Amino acid sequence: MHQRPPKKFVPKPFEYHQEIELKIDSLTNLGSGVGRVDGWVVFVPYALPGETVITRIFRNDKNHSQGDLVRIVEASPDRVEPGCPVFGRCGGCQYQHLAYDKQLAWKTRQIRELFKHMAGEEREVNFCESSDQIWNYRSKITPHFDKPKDGVIAEIGFLEVGRRNSLVNVENCPIAMKEINDALPAVHADLRANAKQFKRGATVLLRATAGRVERNPKAIAREEVGDVKFDFVAGEFFQNNPFILPKFTEYVGEKALAGGAGYLVDAYCGAGLFGLTLATRFKKVMGVEVNEAGAAWAGNNVKLNNFDNVSILQASAEAIFEKIDTPAAETAVVIDPPRKGCTPEFLEQLVNFGPERVIYVSCDPATQVRDYKFLRDSGYMLEEVQPFDLFPHTRHVESVMVLVKSV
Numbered sequence: 144m145h146q147r148p149p150k151k152f153v154p155k156p157f158e159y160h161q162e163i164e165l166k167i168d169s170l171t172n173l174g175s176g177v178g179r180v181d182g183w184v185v186f187v188p189y190a191l192p193g194e195t196v197i198t199r200i201f202r203n204d205k206n207h208s209q210g211d212l213v214r215i216v217e218a219s220p221d222r223v224e225p226g227c228p229v230f231g232r233c234g235g236c237q238y239q240h241l242a243y244d245k246q247l248a249w250k251t252r253q254i255r256e257l258f259k260h261m262a263g264e265e266r267e268v269n270f271c272e273s274s275d276q277i278w279n280y281r282s283k284i285t286p287h288f289d290k291p292k293d294g295v296i297a298e299i300g301f302l303e304v305g306r307r308n309s310l311v312n313v314e315n316c317p318i319a320m321k322e323i324n325d326a327l328p329a330v331h332a333d334l335r336a337n338a339k340q341f342k343r344g345a346t347v348l349l350r351a352t353a354g355r356v357e358r359n360p361k362a363i364a365r366e367e368v369g370d371v372k373f374d375f376v377a378g379e380f381f382q383n384n385p386f387i388l389p390k391f392t393e394y395v396g397e398k399a400l401a402g403g404a405g406y407l408v409d410a411y412c413g414a415g416l417f418g419l420t421l422a423t424r425f426k427k428v429m430g431v432e433v434n435e436a437g438a439a440w441a442g443n444n445v446k447l448n449n450f451d452n453v454s455i456l457q458a459s460a461e462a463i464f465e466k467i468d469t470p471a472a473e474t475a476v477v478i479d480p481p482r483k484g485c486t487p488e489f490l491e492q493l494v495n496f497g498p499e500r501v502i503y504v505s506c507d508p509a510t511q512v513r514d515y516k517f518l519r520d521s522g523y524m525l526e527e528v529q530p531f532d533l534f535p536h537t538r539h540v541e542s543v544m545v546l547v548k549s550v
């Protein structure tokens with residue numbers, strides 16, 4: 144007898160908790176294994192390509208089903224021991240059980256598949272560039288806890304896989320930097336000792352900065368990339384894998400310069416990462432940031448590093464090109480929008496300005512490919528796609544597209 148199904152369970156094509164044997168042949172960009180039964184797709188998190196597994200179905204959707212991994216009948220040679228005791232329960236990492244070079248290969252392939260499915264193109268994608276450090280790389284974590292019950296905090300950690308309101312206690316996070324892990328037990332102890340003060344749950348910040356850990360989101364943090372210094376507000380955005388930033392910014396710089404541009408626009412500039420690391424190679428750099436505090440700190444970083452050829456504009460990227468007076472044919476534009484990508488208004492202004500090349504940096508390749516189609520249809524040719532693994536052991540990947548004006 145199978146367990147009683149939830150009310151909304153659709154009983155086709157599988158029964159609730161039916162166990163089936165499945166051969167896994169690929170990985171989705173959410174990190175789930177994919178297998179097929181007579182052509183019907185079944186997603187199984189933590190099952191790897193090449194494996195035969197037993198899965199227990201818990202949901203049938205319109206064109207696929209979802210199952211839990213019950214048992215591995217035949218393991219992949221790429222399966223490795225995860226580095227974290229709560230891997231598989233904690234929602235933070237999806238790939239700790241997959242050999243690192245295969246993580247890179249799958250991230251590369253997933254971007255290739257986005258081009259195929261979203262843009263109808265067979266595209267070469269360069270092999271994903273690895274992070275120099277693949278454990279203890281994250282410079283920021285933000286664990287949560289729920290409202291204390293009877294003065295006791297239960298878990299302090301991250302969302303449990305597949306849940307919206309259940310946390311996994313995380314005492315040590317092997318992808319976070321060593322100083323964060325060194326500080327974590329005292330942070331847990333401190334929160335638990337003060338549990339009675341919390342009327343509700345909260346999120347806490349642990350930001351590694353200059354060899355120490357900052358917990359105040361309003362404090363000023365510092366990062367250095369090569370010999371460029373960045374000050375920013377600890378709770379705000381800064382790329383959180385410092386071990387890959389030198390080669391990441393170097394690549395963006397090399398591509399921005401490749402057509403001979405003397406001017407650089409860094410749209411969505413944050414604390415100024417691209418504009419400032421590349422400032423010495425351009426005659427003039429203009430950074431644009433919508434966040435007022437962010438823009439002020441970017442301006443501050445210009446002074447901190449004594450650049451006299453960089454200006455920072457506090458504005459929405461949508462409204463910058465009217466203010467940019469550099470010759471478009473000699474200007475390269477770096478864009479690095481949030482996950483949702485660029486707005487149509489921004490893209491229209493960009494192509495109306497018509498820079499010689501656009502280096503599009505994105506942490507969500509799906510919205511990036513969507514925006515690429517607009518740029519392609521507006522006369523930009525895709526020269527190269529280079530993923531960077533800013534987030535080892537997770538499903539996330541940073542993707543850089545190099546687009547050159549062709550008409």
Ligand SMILES: C[S@@+](CC[C@H](N)C(=O)[O-])C[C@H]1O[C@@H](n2cnc3c(N)ncnc32)[C@H](O)[C@@H]1O
Nearest residue numbers: 382411412413416432433434459460479480481
């Ligand atoms: C993914 S971050 C990149 C920041 C920076 N390039 C870096 O690598 O550190 C995106 C940035 O875009 C800013 N932003 C979001 N919408 C914007 C808009 N419409 N115009 C300008 N900046 C925007 C955010 O505040 C954030 O700092």
